[in-house]
Amino acid sequence: MMRIERLLPIAAFLAAGSASAFCGFYVAKADATLFNDRSEVILVRDGQRTTITMSSDFKGNVRDFAMVVPVPTVLQRSDIRIVERRVFDALDAYSAPRLVEYWDENPCQQWRYAIAEDMADMPTAMAEVRAPAREKKDRDHGVTVEAQYAVGEYDILILSATESNGLKQWLLDNDYRIPTTAHEVLDPYIRSGLKFFVVKVDLERMAAGGYDLLRPIQVRFESHKFMLPLRLGMANSNGVQDMIVYAFTRTGRVECVNYRTVKVPSDRNVPLFTKERFGPFYKDLYERSWKREGRNAVSLEYAWNVTPSFNGMKCDPCVGPPPMTNELAEAGVDWAQNGGGQVFFTRMHVRYGRDKFPQDLFFQVTPNTEHFQARYILTHPATGDLSCEAGQDYLEELFYKRTREMDELYALTGWDLSNERDYMNEVKRKLNPQRRNDLDAPLLPMDGPDGGGPGLLVLALGMMALVIGGMLARSGRTLINA
Amino acid sequence: MTTIAHRLIHFLRRDARHFQIVFLTTFLVYGTLELQWETEWARYALLLGTCFLVQAFFIRAKGLPWHSLKSAAITGLGLSVLFHADHAWVLVLGAAIAIAGKFLIRVRGKHVFNPGNFGIVATILLTGDAWVSPGQWGSGPALVFLVGAAGLTVLLRVGRIDTSIAFFATFAALDLCRTVLYLGWGTDVWAHRMMNGSLLLFTFFMITDPMTTPNSPWARIAWSMLIAVITFAMGSFAFVHTAAIWALCLVCAITPILDALAGGERFAWLPGHSKSPLHAAPGVASRIEQRIQAR
Numbered sequence: 011m012m013r014i015e016r017l018l019p020i021a022a023f024l025a026a027g028s029a030s031a032f033c034g035f036y037v038a039k040a041d042a043t044l045f046n047d048r049s050e051v052i053l054v055r056d057g058q059r060t061t062i063t064m065s066s067d068f069k070g071n072v073r074d075f076a077m078v079v080p081v082p083t084v085l086q087r088s089d090i091r092i093v094e095r096r097v098f099d100a101l102d103a104y105s106a107p108r109l110v111e112y113w114d115e116n117p118c119q120q121w122r123y124a125i126a127e128d129m130a131d132m133p134t135a136m137a138e139v140r141a142p143a144r145e146k147k148d149r150d151h152g153v154t155v156e157a158q159y160a161v162g163e164y165d166i167l168i169l170s171a172t173e174s175n176g177l178k179q180w181l182l183d184n185d186y187r188i189p190t191t192a193h194e195v196l197d198p199y200i201r202s203g204l205k206f207f208v209v210k211v212d213l214e215r216m217a218a219g220g221y222d223l224l225r226p227i228q229v230r231f232e233s234h235k236f237m238l239p240l241r242l243g244m245a246n247s248n249g250v251q252d253m254i255v256y257a258f259t260r261t262g263r264v265e266c267v268n269y270r271t272v273k274v275p276s277d278r279n280v281p282l283f284t285k286e287r288f289g290p291f292y293k294d295l296y297e298r299s300w301k302r303e304g305r306n307a308v309s310l311e312y313a314w315n316v317t318p319s320f321n322g323m324k325c326d327p328c329v330g331p332p333p334m335t336n337e338l339a340e341a342g343v344d345w346a347q348n349g350g351g352q353v354f355f356t357r358m359h360v361r362y363g364r365d366k367f368p369q370d371l372f373f374q375v376t377p378n379t380e381h382f383q384a385r386y387i388l389t390h391p392a393t394g395d396l397s398c399e400a401g402q403d404y405l406e407e408l409f410y411k412r413t414r415e416m417d418e419l420y421a422l423t424g425w426d427l428s429n430e431r432d433y434m435n436e437v438k439r440k441l442n443p444q445r446r447n448d449l450d451a452p453l454l455p456m457d458g459p460d461g462g463g464p465g466l467l468v469l470a471l472g473m474m475a476l477v478i479g480g481m482l483a484r485s486g487r488t489l490i491n492a
Numbered sequence: 493m494t495t496i497a498h499r500l501i502h503f504l505r506r507d508a509r510h511f512q513i514v515f516l517t518t519f520l521v522y523g524t525l526e527l528q529w530e531t532e533w534a535r536y537a538l539l540l541g542t543c544f545l546v547q548a549f550f551i552r553a554k555g556l557p558w559h560s561l562k563s564a565a566i567t568g569l570g571l572s573v574l575f576h577a578d579h580a581w582v583l584v585l586g587a588a589i590a591i592a593g594k595f596l597i598r599v600r601g602k603h604v605f606n607p608g609n610f611g612i613v614a615t616i617l618l619t620g621d622a623w624v625s626p627g628q629w630g631s632g633p634a635l636v637f638l639v640g641a642a643g644l645t646v647l648l649r650v651g652r653i654d655t656s657i658a659f660f661a662t663f664a665a666l667d668l669c670r671t672v673l674y675l676g677w678g679t680d681v682w683a684h685r686m687m688n689g690s691l692l693l694f695t696f697f698m699i700t701d702p703m704t705t706p707n708s709p710w711a712r713i714a715w716s717m718l719i720a721v722i723t724f725a726m727g728s729f730a731f732v733h734t735a736a737i738w739a740l741c742l743v744c745a746i747t748p749i750l751d752a753l754a755g756g757e758r759f760a761w762l763p764g765h766s767k768s769p770l771h772a773a774p775g776v777a778s779r780i781e782q783r784i785q786a787r
Contacts, residue, residue, distance in 0.1 A: 197676035234731040267733040270630040
C-alpha cells in the first residue's frame, strides 16, 4: 500500500502535466472555517527587514481582546499599520489547495475539453492574552513602557522588561490575563532582548470607525532574526493550533530551518464524489499527512513566482486572481511597484503543539524558485454511446483508473469507502457482459488505515545492524588472533 | 548466505571509505523516500557524475591511483544530501569546485579544504543561487541513533572520533549554557537543537574527513573546538542557521599552520601508508597494501 501511494503521484503528475494547457474553469469556495483555532500571518522578508501582518479570528467580546507579541526592536509609530482583512482573503483564495476537473473525450466521437476547479481556503488567530479594557496605574516592576501609540482602533504599548515575574505582575496589574504556559517563555524572551508589543482595542474608536471585526495589524522591523515566536501563544500541552503563513521574498521560497518543511501530497487523482466533500477531504488529508510526518513538520501548500510583471504561468490553474500590486504593497511587499524586482510567494501551514514544537519557528530565505501547489484532480468520464470497440477499451481503462482513484482517496484520507462501490459499478454496467467478466476484481476497501510508517527507517537500521555486526565479528576475530 | 555476508564484511573492512559510501547512500535513500525530499534523482546523478569526471581528469593528469574515485563518490554523496540549487550548472559548478579545490589548493602536498564543504561555500558565495537546508532532516532521537551509530562505525575505523567528540561536546556545552542556563528555555528546547539531523551529519560525516583534519590528535581537538565556538557564535548571535559549514571552511584555512606547529602523521585511506598507530587497523588487508599507492 505504501509503495502504491508513493508511486502514484509520479503518474498523476505526468497525467496532470499533459492536460495543463487547457483553459476555462470555475471556482467554488469550501467553508472558510475549515480549521478551528487557527491564525494567519503574512511574513515579508527583504534583506534584514521583516514585515509581519497578523490576523486574529478572535470570537469573544472585543472588550476582552488583547494580544502580546514579542518583537526584536522598539517599534516606531511608522512601523505599525492596520491593514484590511481582504488582503488575507485574497492571498488565501489565491494560494489555497485546489481541486481541478477534467473531462474525458468520448473515443467513439470527438468532443471538446473543459476544466474546472474548486478550492479550500483556510483561515486564522494568534498569541493571545485576554484583558478587560480597564486601565489601572502601574507600578513598574522593572517594566518600561518604551512607546505608546494609538493606531486605528488599537491602543499599542511597547514594553521592555528585566525579568519575567515583573512583567507578569505588570500585565496582571494592568488587567491582562496571561496563559498558564506563558511563564516558561517570558524569561527566555526577555533575556533574548525581545520587546513586547501589547495591543488592546479602543471601543470608542472602533465604533467611530464603523468596524465590526478586528482588523489585522502589521509591524515592521530590522533584525537578523527571521522567526515567528509561537511559544507565547501556545495553548496547554495537549492542544494543537493551526497557522497559515503567507511568506514573500525577493529571491525564492521560505523554509523552516529547525523543523522539516514538507510538501503536502499533491497532484493526486481522486474520485468525482470528492468534489462535494472537498473541505472535509483536505482537512482529513492534512491531518493524515501531518501525522505521517511525525506531527512536527511544516507543510508547504503553495510556492510560486507572483511578480506582477512575471509573464510565466501564474498558477495551474488559478483559483483566484493573482495578488495585485496594491494588495502586495498592503501585505508589506513594498518593492513590487514599478517593476522593482521579483516577488516569490510561499504558503506554509503549521499545526503545532507544545510537545512537538519546543522551539519557535526559525526561517531562511532560499533561492529555490520551484513552483508548487496543492492540487487534486477529478476526471469526468466520457458521455454518450460507448459501445464501439474503442469505447469499450476506454471503459475498461476507466474502471481500473477509478480503482486507483479509490485507492488514492483512501490512502490520503483514510475514509471508509465501502458505500461508494457504485462509483465502480456504474462503469462496469456499461461494459458488455464478456468484458465485464474479464475484469479483475477490485479490492475495496484497501489496506489498514496506516498513514505511512517507519518502513525505510527499519530497513536503514537493519542495514546498519548488519554492518555493525560485521564490525563486531571482526573485532571478535582480532581478539581471538591476539 | 554466510558467504555473501562474509564477502560484504570483507569488502567493508578493506577500506573505511566503503563504510562511508554505504552509509551516505543509506541516508540519501532514507531522506528521499522516507522524509519525502523532493525527488531529485537527476540532481544526485549530476553531482556524482561531475565529481567522478573531475576526479578522473585529475587522476589522469597527475597519474594517481584509480581507487581515489571512491573519495569522489563520498564527496558526491555528501553534496547530494546537503547541497541544493535550482539550476543544473550551479550543481555542476559546486561539484567541480569541490573536487578541483582538493587538487589545486594544497599545502605541503595535503589539501586544505574539506572538498564538499568548500564546493558548497564557494558556490553560494559565487552564485548566490545555491542553498543548504538545515531543517531537511528534522530533529529526533531516531536520527541520533541512525547517524550516530553509522558515524561511530566509520570513525572507529579511521580514528577521527576525537574530532566528533570535541566538536559536539563543545557545541552542546556552549548551547546548553546559553539556551538553558542563560536564556532559561527548557531542556527540551536544547535537546531539539542538539538532535537536529544536519548538525549530527556534520558532526559525524563532514568535519571528520581524515584528509583535511589536522594530523596531530591535540591539534585536531583544538581545531574541532574552534569550529564549535564559531558555529555557536554565528548561530546564536547572528542567526546564521548554516553556521557550521562557514565555520568549517574558515577553520580549515588554518589547518596547515596547525600541522606545521603540531606535526603528526598524515592519514592514508589504505593501511600501510601511515606510520601512525591511530590509523593502522591491525591485521587488515595486508595483501592489498603493497599494490596501491595512496594519494
